[in-house]
Amino acid sequence: MFEQILFLLSATATIGFTVAVVGTNNLMHACMYLLGTLFGVAGLYATIGADFLAATQIVVYAGGVVILMLFAIMLTGGAEDKKNRFGIEKIPSMGSTKTYIVAGASVLIIAMIVLKMTANIHTANKDLAVASTGNExxxxxxxxxxxxxxxxxxxxxxxxxxxxxxxxxxxxxxxxN
Amino acid sequence: MNSTIVSYLSQFEGYQKFVSMASSFLGSNASGYITFLVFFLGAFVIVNVMALIGGLGTYAERKISADLQMRQGPNRVGPYGILQFLADGVKMIMKEDIIPSASDKFMFTLAPLLALLGVLATFAVIPFSSGLMLSDLNVGVFYLIGVSSLVGVGVFLAGYSSNSKWSMLGGMRGASQIISYEVPVTLSILSIVLLAGGMSFGTLVNAQSGFPHEWFILHNPFTFIGFFVYFIGALAETNRAPFDLPEAESELVSGYHTEYTGMRFAFFALAEYMEVFVVCGVAAALFLGGYKVPFDLGDGAFFTHTLHLPEFIGKNIGQVLELGSFFTKTLVLYYIVIWIRWTLPRLRVDQLMTLCWKYLTPIALFNLVGCAFWMYYFEGKSLYVLLFKSAAHAAGAGH
Structure with missing residues (x-):
């Protein structure tokens, strides 16, 4: 039961923060949401018993990559004025209704294809997956x-x-010289 | 089996009886709920005790610095001024919470939380004793390095979001310093991991014993140097003097937390003092034998078999001894950290980077390779064993 709770929390964090990353206009905020996403992914790894992978995810991304991204955004001035001198937004919002519909449809189709392709593996390895989530x-x-x-x-x-x-x-x- | 606080408790009859009673009362298996409850209580107690130690750390800092400078230090609140940190805490809570209007409010509020979170998350794997360990993860040290790097994110965000020149410089210095000094620290930890053959704190501590010649610091010359590399790097990672460039008072007002008031500032201060405790505890666990007590008194076999005490009391006396051993080593290192702060002057930024990249990192790499060769040639025997064995052999023992 605890593993299911952990999985639900991690998955919610991953998806929620990812939506926040693409939803925000501020690059620095997006970077912080990305940190939450990466922690959610680490939680997903921990759920399936890949403890080393989860720790690596935290060490590499939280400690290194996110700080490097913050540095890069700050030094290149990406987080400064959102409007240029003509009053036009430098960072436009991510897409319109049309692009959202196309992206949503393609995500659904790809997810269906992937699920169909991996269905055999899921059914065959059901017992194995449960057994391997011990403390080894x-x-x-x-x-x-x-x-x-x-x-x-x-x-x-x-x-x-x-x-x-x-x-x-x-x-x-x-x-x- | 991972040794945690639950697996320690579940070896006693009383706990099992309690679990079965709760199971019959609830009508279903209650061990999961009780495990959750024990972990919750353990985490609650450890976080609060550590916050207390962080608070007492500020008191110790002021009192020791007063001693070193021939002053009195805090001496009004409580006996010897020991309640000074509580008075400070009350003051911090009562102060007005100011958020600069030009700051990035989301990140301004997030930064102290991240700094504190990074430190509090490390307590999950700190080995206080063989029984009082919240979780003995297989990747314990690695996890600790990972979550403690969140403090760097917090420091950098604090500097960036305050929208002030002092804070910005302090935050950038802090982030670059923490990232740089992670390299020698991780390499010295890695050489110990190599010797012990595992990354969990249980493995690392159990590879040592109670007496100094069985500790990893005196295992071979490379680990002896490695301890000092780790300790210097840890000082820099916690932003303590002589590496307190991120909050250099004489240059940057107070660095990345210039704009913070009240409890938000207190979070940074608390995080700093608790992180000092964490790095000292890790140094004690990796190099100084951790919670090990001489003559194996820690497992309680002496009290139960020789003194014929009940098993519960004997084991718990052993645990108390182990706790005492761990805390003694850690607090001695804590004292040394404060002592260094009030003795040495601050480094310049270029000296800081030179020390890290041109001295500590090559030395740490050399130590790592040296430890690998030591493991290969001497099969992981310590220097003491080699000397003692060869001396005994020369004297004709074993013939």
Whole structure:
């Protein structure tokens, strides 16, 4: 019962905050709502027993990405006057009735297709899903998988990160004549 | 099995009897409700005790700083002025709650809540004793790092939303400082995780024992350095002097909380003092043996088997000893943090970043690799074991 309550809370937070993200005009507020969304997703991970993934979600997004976004918005002045000098809104509202109808219909169709495609998996793994929501640790499994089966992807992503780090250092370095 | 406050209580007959009584009374299985109730009460008590410790922290700060500067400190309210923090709290509640008209009101009200939330959420995994742990998550330390980074978001938002130059500078300094110093802190925690072989606080603390030579700080030279790297980084993460640049009084009035009054300001102050307790508690748990008591007195076997006390009393005496061990270590570190604050001058911003990125981070990386090599070559034996064993071997023991 507690897992269902947790799931309902997380799902409500995820959807509600996401609607708030696209609904607000203020970029900084949108960023804060996004923080709520990311916490909701972490709650969803925790509901299905992926504790490591939930903690990673909080560490990476709440600690790193959201602060970086806040910095970027603040430094580029995205949160300042919403109207330009002609009185026209710089940040228009997100779409009109037409776009809402088209987006809603396409979301429904895609959701139906995905549900139809994954229906077999849901019915087949019903017992498995219930059994795996115990208190077993996912850290050990993720660690051994990362360093055995997926070592290539792991190393490639680390090289990518190294490249990003070096690139940032080169861009940020003061120019010398 | 995760050791929590419920699993500790459920080993006693009285608790099981109570659960079965409640089940027969309700007509259905009541263990779920009682578990919820116990967790609720535990969380309630811990949050309130920690708020009390945060309040007493302000008193300790003023009294210790007075000692260091040969002053009296607060001495009017209560014996030795110990009720000063209550008087401060009453004053904070009575003050007018001012929200600057040019501020972003939504974020101005959200910021102190985020700062306090980030600290309060960490108490879920702090190992006060082997029985008094709200949740022994498998990813305990990782979770703690994650939720405590919310404090950085709170500090930054406070600086941004106040719409004041001082606050803005303080908030930006705070956010950059907290993000930067998370790197060496996390790397030093990682080297301990490597030694213990797990991220839950239960695993980390149980890999150590009661005596100093069995603690991780004296396990090998790398962890000894790692403790100091962690401690310096933790000082910077909690915005304490010599790293109190976000609230540098002489430059920025009072930094990110310049525009805050009343309870909103008190939330920031409380969050800071509780976070100091948290980082000291984590340092005690990771490096200084946590709640472990010498001679394994903590599990209560000595009291029940040798002194023939009832099991309930024996175990609880053990728990009290463990609590005493944990709080003693943590509060000694707390004292050192305050002592450092009133001894060292403040760093400049460039010195702060140089210290983090050019000194602490490489040292922490070196420690991590060193710990990995130590695990590989010496199979995780501590320095004491190696020296003692080799000395005993040279003296002819074992032949």
């Amino acid at each position: 640790s996912t850290v050990f499994n993720i660690g051994s998988l990362l360093l055995t089966d997926h070592i290539l992807a792991f190393e490639i992503s680390s090289i990518l990160l190294l490249g990003a780090l070096v690139g940032a250092a080169i861009i940020a370095r003061p120019k010398r």
